[in-house]
Amino acid sequence: MQNNSIRLPGWLTSKAVFQQGVSLVIRGKAAPSATITFEVTKDPTDGRKVSKLDTDYGKILSLETTTTSKGDFSFTMPAYKASGDAYSFTFKCLTEQILLNDIRCGDVWVFLGSDFLSIPMKDASAGKAALKRKVMNYLRFFAPARSGLEEGETVYPEEPKEGFKEASWIKVSDTAELSQVSSTAFSFAYTLSDQISYPVGVVDLSYADSTILNWISPEAMDDVPALKDMLIESGLYLTPEGYRELLAIDRRRAKAKELAEELKTSGHSGDIDIAKADELKRLKGEDPDDIKPLDIDFPISNESSLNQAKGHKENITFSSAQQLDFDLLTDRSEKLSKEKDVESDNKNYISPKFRMSILYRTKLYPLKGLPVRGFSFSPDRGELKFDRYDLLLMGLLTTLAENFEPKQVYDDDLMPSILFAAMHPGDVDFDNPYGVLEFNENIVAFTKMLQMPSGIVSLHDLLLPDKTISFVLGSRLATIALGIHFSPKMSKSSPEPNDIEIAGNKRIIRFSNLGSGLKVTDASSEIPGFAIAGEDRIFYPAHAKSLYGMCVMVWRDDIEEPVSITYGFTPFPHDATLKNGEGLPILPFRFDRDPAYFAPDLSFTHCDSLDFVGKKTPEDDFEVLKIYRTFKGNGVISVDNMHKLTGSASLRIRYETDKSLYGFEPCLEYASLFAPIEIYGRSRIALTIFNPEQKKKRLIVEGFGSAEIKQQLNWQTLTLDYEEDGPIKIDTLKIYIEDSDRAGEIYIDSINFV
Secondary structure (H helix, E strand, C coil), X not given: CCCCCCECCCCXXXXXXXXXXXXXXXXXXXXXXXXXXXXXEEECCCCCCCCCCCCCCEEEEEEEEECCCCCEEEEEECCCCCEEEEEEEEEEECCEEEEEEEEEEEEEEEEEECHHHHCEHHHCCCCCCCXXXXXXXXXXXXXXXXXXXXXXXCCCCXXXXXXCCCCCEEECCCHHHHCCCEHHHHHHHHHHHHHHCCCEEEEECCCCCCCHHHHCCHHHHHHCHHHHHHHHHHCCCCCHHHHHHHHHHHHHHHHHXXXXXXXXXXXXXXXXXXXXXXXXXXXXXXXXXXXXXXXXXXXXXXXXXXXXXXXXXXXXXXXXXXXXXXXXXCCCCCCCCCCCCCCXXXXXXXXXXXCCCHHHHXXXXXXXXXXXCEEEEECCHHHHHCCCHHHHHHHHHHHHHHHCECCCCCCHHHCCEEEEECCCXXXXXXXXXXXXXXXXXXXXXXXXCCCCCEEEECXXXXXXXXXXXXXXXXXXXXXXXXXXHCCCCCCCCCCEEEEEEEECCEEEEEEECCCCCEECCCCCCCCCCEEEECCCCEEEECEEEEECCCEEEEECCCCCCCCEEEECXXXXXXXXXXXXXXXXXXXXXXXXXXXXXXXXXXXXXXXXXXXXXXXXCCCCCCEEEECEEEEECEEEEEEECCCCCCCCCEXXXXXXXXXXXXXXXXXXCCHHHCCCEEECCCCEEEEEEECCCCCCEEEEECCCEEEEECCCCCCEEEEEECCCCCCEEECCCCEXXXXXXCEEEEEEEEEEEC
């Protein structure tokens, strides 16, 4: 690079968006001890003619300074108001000139983290609503290389990068580049700009294979002593020397991969390079001179060389090593530890996903000095392993405060905000099924301690795989951004309970961030997802109804003195679908964190739906699953929304018997139900039944006994005692209707444990 080359911040290119309402400091380098000028021109983009006397257009700023002996310079632009007008920046030093055009003044947001924030446009699907051309023209995106490694880079650098080699601001007309932009960032920018009617720029830094550790600077970790101590204890804190050792391993791995590819290519032609093969073995930690063939003898003999090579250990096969899990964090009960590696010199290796500061060095540091409106962060499932996540959040906010402007705010309206995406139930660890709920609780608690504006949105109501989820997240984030910065009447976060009123055995819950109120399609229908506990701290599904669209009344007839309430507090809250008028789902919550038996998924007891969203196995995606099935005889199970006693519907079963028996059961084998289901504090089962034919019939429930179904034309409740000692524990619940006729019909309104 020539001595007089003008170098600008990596985030300052043509088509950029700069933050309205705050001054912009532009720092760069040029020829040493030379005069450099900076000019700003502004032109209307609507085509209207502007008078030469209009000081708002044309050349609106002209500054001049002298670079230092090292070539450093800085210019300070005054604060400008947001508009759709076009700005041009011109820098001149000696014979060199740089012109940046098509720049806009609006709001700048930084998106970082993982999960749904990192899904690119090409892998997502937007809704069917038509996009407005004017709004599309307001959108700009700055998206450096996802991994932080640009072209030609194979390992993460030791020192922070000063700039980007390839990144530049893009518009929606740059279709190839736009396809790589975060779909959440696009949805957010579009929704926000559509409401505020001026440009929105998003710095899209999200990376799917990242954790919060990657984004925190070493200085921030040192500034939060408790965080540093936690990372030292877990073996994840890296000194400069330790980081250099990891980089050396990275380089060896990269070289080994390169050699392996070369040898594979040369092997096809029969031309083997022995020197390269030996070098590859050394890079893998093998000794090229210490590889001896096994003696050949009877292969199934206990003394055979093959069995000796295996170690001849019981229950261990030669393929066992390939089945070992070398993930960094495999069990929450264990302390965080360094990744084990098969190579002898890699015992201290930490995978990049859990390596501190690598994305700070490559993606955050080059943005130093950029003024912003706010940030959005989405966690990764790997972060469930950290018990003190609040310390990591403190480290992240410390890093962001160090890196971005404005650092000093004298107007609360200009204070940057941070918007969190709650962890999705799809990240549930089946060994610790309530971990995601507790994780999200901790983020909510953390936001309440912050002085800076903050909010959180949830996606727990969107379980099924859907390419539109990332767009929904962007829209929800934009909704709370509007509430925080532009409209006090709008929600600043997903709704949460903030007050409770006692009315006998009923509890009336009021919520914050309701906006235009609760979104309830039928005020008379019950709201699913609530559970209630008495003094025994055992939670059971509860009745809940909306009151005037502004609060929810919760109760259960057999609990006279409720002491606590939960909503959606199950690992997979498929029935927690209550939203406010702006479409933001109410966050799953519990009133306290005292020890309790939380209500298992008993959605099959409501008898008002035939399917639910769950997982067949822990590895499967969410899907729509049947709640009930026939196992004896033939039957058609449907729901009847008119003939019911409680809830929104009842089960209508038309059946044909097999040897006078018809049998059906809820499907309890799905992984997301966590069978066997344990029901504490209850010893009987009660079924509410309607016998429309008024024929002689009998109810039989395996494990609970039987009872006669009365020949009467009204609802009747049959109660059976549990035949085992201790709490009710079921992994199957087989229900029979005994009927001497070949065919019949029965209604079941509810199944309760009492």
